[in-house]
Amino acid sequence: MAKDIVLPTRFNAAITEKQLGAVEQAAQEWGVTRRIALATLSKSSKQLLKGLQSGGETTAEAMLAAHNSIREYLTWRTRETAMLEAAQARTLLVLEQFSTQSGAR
Numbered sequence: 001m002a003k004d005i006v007l008p009t010r011f012n013a014a015i016t017e018k019q020l021g022a023v024e025q026a027a028q029e030w031g032v033t034r035r036i037a038l039a040t041l042s043k044s045s046k047q048l049l050k051g052l053q054s055g056g057e058t059t060a061e062a063m064l065a066a067h068n069s070i071r072e073y074l075t076w077r078t079r080e081t082a083m084l085e086a087a088q089a090r091t092l093l094v095l096e097q098f099s100t101q102s103g104a105r
Contacts, residue, residue: 009097014086023083030076033069040066 015023040048052059 009093011090011093014083014090023080026076027080030073033066033073036066037070037073040070 043051048063052063055062
């Protein structure tokens with residue numbers, strides 16, 4: 001028989017108000033990269049290649065910069081996802097505690 005997993009019902013704040021502001025600011029700063037990624041998705045490979053061929057080296061450098069920025073954004077989003085999962089777990093823990101205390105079961 002497996003033992004029940006006991007989760008903590010008390011926890012400290014995971015981030016400060018200052019860190020909260022920094023995360024919000026970072027999320028807003030990724031807006032350009034997100035729009036570039038979406039614009040890229042709206043083009044076929046033929047359209048993208050044609051743009052590279054007609055734009056030359058400058059366009060190729062811009063596309064490489066976009067590629068690198070999207071890669072960095074994905075890394076940031078992975079960390080953001082981990083934060084969101086932690087927030088979700090916290091809400092579940094508190095809801096469970098509330099349910100137990102209020103006899104809602």
